[in-house]
Amino acid sequence: MKYLAHVCSIVPPHIVDALADSDDPEVREVGLRTRELDDQQRQQRLRAVPIEAPAVPPFVTDQPDRTVFDAGQSTDLPGNRTRGEQDTPTTDQAVNEAFDGLGSTFTFYYDVFQRRSIDGAGLPLDATVHYGQNFNNALWNGRQMVFGDGNRKTLQNFTASLDVIAHELTHGVTMYSGGLDYQGQSGALNESISDVFGSLAKQYTLRQTAEDADWLIGDGVLVSGINGVALRSMKAPGTAYDDPLMGKDPQPAVMADYVNTLRDSGGVHINSGIPNHAFYLVAMALGGYAWEKAGRIWYQTLTSGTLPSDADFPTFAQATTATAHTLYGPGTEEDAVRKAWGQVGVNGNG
């Protein structure tokens, strides 16, 4: 039944299901990808509904082009357009926080890496707040950021944390840089890169050195009363929370504690602790502002165009070590990167 693959765009859903059910991995992949494309096309049609035309000429691309939408607790995207670049702040705190967070993240990427927006070419930054009812999440859906209000028993205020907003935007940066497959070790690297630049955006905005930074991700989203300081700690993975409602932070810091699981796309939010900690160790070894050297090495590696989308930890370790050598020559920086990966038990053979 392989011939069906060639007409996948018009295959009805039950056939797609049959394809996706196939014992042949290639056929199954086609079935799964077809469902993905169907959804993308549906989203594009939804997205094609015109919104208000800008009253002034388009912004030059060294300024962000932000639009915040309000889903009003529905699951319709993008929702009602609530604030754009020409508008004054609204009375809705989540709208203003998202707007400001997008601006701070844009400024971070532009000032530090001369990158104009997510795609490097001034892509408009769209975010929807108040998505769903008790939606306990923030995500990047491939074209925009989506923020729920939390269930308010464990998590809330996703828009209040700059590291959360910068984390989501960085998923876009990774996507436009060639992508890292959201599965297993490449998926954990994708997650880690979002945490790294999420934390760096916060550090840059606060002008904190590596020594002064808290290296926490999501420190503003825990409801008060939860026993924890954040969702993740790059400094000490596995120690961010321990609470009856949330369980215990499952992140490992070293390869010996790598978690094999089918859930969470193979533990992408769990095993990201290992590359997160490696970055922290590099930043601490080099000292000063972490975005200047450690951040530059990671950014250059991500955007080089040579990082394979299925990169595993050793591949990324080798690539960052090579980038440190390219940027700074042999010596302190390259040694710090090689040593950090060794400390977390990843052998990059670099």
Add this chain to the structure above:
Amino acid sequence: MHIRVTRSGGFAGLTLHAELETSGRPDAAELERLATDAVTAAEPESSPVVPDGFEYEITVDDHTAHCADPHLTDAQRQLFERLLHEGA
């Protein structure tokens, strides 16, 4: 009918489980309809998910299937909200 749902992934990476037996419940017919629709529209293998999207595993009696953000059907969304008491 026995229905079990496991949600993993999401920005926080927290895993949630819920299960129930429909027999004897006043809303049994509706839950069984939602669960049947939800599992029929799901994939036998793990579905691709957008970054920080939620991933779901649905088991209806002894049949298990998967789905993920943002590809949820209305039945899947409603079932998850009913069992997990959170937005889906």
